[in-house]
Amino acid sequence: MNTIRLANIRRSLGFGALLLVVLLAVNLYLNPARFHPAAWGTLIGLAAPLIGAALASTPVILSGRGGIDISVGPLMGFVNAIIIQTLFLKGGVESPFVIVPVALLVGAGIGAINGFLTTIVRIQPIVATLGTYLVLTGITLTIVPAPIGPAPQWIKAFAGPLSIIPLAVIFLAWWLIRRLPYYDLLMAIGSDDRAAYTAGVDVTRVRFAAYVITGVFAGMAGLMLTALIGSADPNIGQTYTLISIAAVALGGVSLAGGRGGLIGAAIGAIDIFLLQSVLTAFNVSTYVLQVAYGAILVAAVVLTAVQERANRRERNA
Amino acid sequence: MVSAITLHARNLVLRPGGQPLNQTIRPGEIVGLAGLDGHGQERFLEVLAGLHTPHAGEVRLERGGQQTVITSFRRAVDNGITYLPRDRRATGIFPTQSVLDNFAISTVGKDARFGILSFRNRRKRYEGFRERLSINAPRPDAPITTLSGGNQQKVLLARALALEPDMLLLNDPTRGVDVATRHVLYDVFRGLAREGMGLVVLSSEIEEILVLCNRVLVFRDFELAAEMSGDAMTTETVIAAMFGRAA
């Protein structure tokens, strides 16, 4: 990897990466047993839905022009409800060869709807995905009014020893996408969609695809969530919405688009997970956790911004 | 009423390692700035306006014997220097706002009575400039985007003049403006100069500089390459200076 690429990555990761190192050290000190290699499976399984939500939120944010998807959380909950209630409990379907494709297809379908609303009908992304958020939450509550279980046996393994696999699949998929010309087009429209348009890029199609990718990844995250909770919970999806955006911002992905990547989003999510871990070790109440999330988020983006300004100033001097 | 101010650029260095330049802009002068694109003439204008800090040197404003150093845009405006930007789309007009709003925005306090704006007062002020600059805007309450480029530029000029400046710094004021409007603008500029206002006009068209300006400063590589006035100011000499060759 050449030095410029390395410097770019380092710059975009900013404090997220630094925080990761710090939090990891603190965690290892406080709770070495939790981080024992034997327990890595469970640990990753615990963090997976959050990481998955953050990863899923990233492609549309990269596409720029206010691109965002606040329906990622509810979509995870919706997939969770469909898998457990509709397929497994009511339909008796247990095979992973049905459940996994269904989850991904549902994700892609919702992503397509979001894409349609934002790129073809051209509703502002936050409003469009707010609409989807409300619809999905409502439908999920209708399908699963109260938490219900259990989940198929095989899926629970993905919260344990096999938990790295769904995440690895997402990273593999993104790695492949990065090799396609599509990735350059995505980053181009994220930076300056007008310039990209005049250069002949089909901005609408690229953005639409970003929403579909986000949907598919969210579907995958929904599987991870199901693996973790081993049941269907109608209320849990919503909690991922704001946290995943916080994770993305923490990881150096610019909300204006065109900058950052999935690694940054993952780092942001891991930061939040490790923070949770530290505070739980201190037996701190969830309220302190809340304050800490918010404070770290603000501190991280502020420090990153200050660093950016300092960098720019020394470049222009 | 225009009061006489003189602008002194002292030992101005526009880029690291550049030659310092010294210039004085006097009341009633129209000074042109020329050069190939990106050779420092815009930077010089921005420094005069307080929008950019020079690498070294300073800009002083002299009024009635008092001297003030121009350190910021706000300081420049407060002391009677007004700047008209180049790209009206990016840094000039407020596209969702009406013609009247666009005109009055810099001087919005002038129409305020007990915190509420008097629209009648604003209209009155606007009408004065409309006549003077021949602004063609049949519906002043409509968004400014309904006007042609030339008329938009006139509204922006009116906005600048509403500040009652003593010196006007213009960054390519006739860019994207039709020929008829250009001549109106030239007449206005000359009229302002006659009233005692100093004008510095950056232009990308040499003919315009020759027609309008008393003297021209040609920039090359962020340094002052040549200064010409009177008979020495011809298309050939200016172009030669722009390319770094003596005529």
Place this chain on the structure above:
Amino acid sequence: MIKLRTWLASTNGRIFGAFLIAAALHLAGTLMIPGYSSPFAIRAMLVIASLLAVASIGQTLVVILGGIDLSIPFIIGFANVVAAQLYGDGWNFIVVCLLVSLMALAIGAFNGFVSRRLDIHPLIVTLGVGMVVQGCVLLWTAGFPSGSAPAAVSAFVSIGGSAGPLPVPWLVPSLVVLATLIILIMARSPYGRRLYALGSNPGAAPLALIDPVRMWTITFALSAFFAAVAGVLLLGFTGSAYGDVGQPYLFQTIAAVVVGGAALVGGRGNYLGTIAGVLVLTEINTLLIGLGFQPAAVQAALGLIIVALVSLYGRERHVRSTI
């Protein structure tokens, strides 16, 4: 015909359309549900709408500026709990209101200042600050908020109350006065003109002598202030403190502002539109509940309707027309 279309697409057209839709919804409700237009039902709707309208003042201002304020629900909760707690501890209520207002102004000012000065997206700053505020309040009350509202506040917002000869609580006419004031300030004050200009073209604003940092600081401070007002009013409405009382207002304020014709990119919209949006949302909510929809279904239907409305008249321009 073209003139009609351009007018409909303009802000005023959108606002008119929104009021029309609210009226149509009310008519539909009256026809479909017995008692929909009963005096009590109308009073209840007016009160609920007024509360949302107060909470949405800030969002309107912030959106016109080109930003967004996600801290509103958290500040509503903050004001709600702190006011109740302190009043319950015996503090003078006027002092309590003053304190809560000052704190809200400070929080909002921080939001605006940090967002603009450091060029950080306000979505993140307000979200983070909101979470901190909520967490601090929860810590302070150890999760069990207590206290109550003074009788005056409860009477102010009570559905059964009356303002002199009018059969509505004082909240409603007060809101009308407040709304008129806000609309006047936005349309005819230097602050208002600068607000629109800054939202319209942030790049041109400094050259037009508008100080962006100052405007953002003031505007976000105002947003937090009105959120706090809503929080205190809600205390009178429900009678007891509840930290999450503001949660529904997170997306409802955004929806109200957008349905009312504002553009999230800034420079467009006004408070009259927000009020129309508030009425539309309140009508939809009441109508659906009246028709027997479960809360879950109401939520889903709300989402669909917001999307439908915005796609009618809230569409953005294609990239090609922005060049």
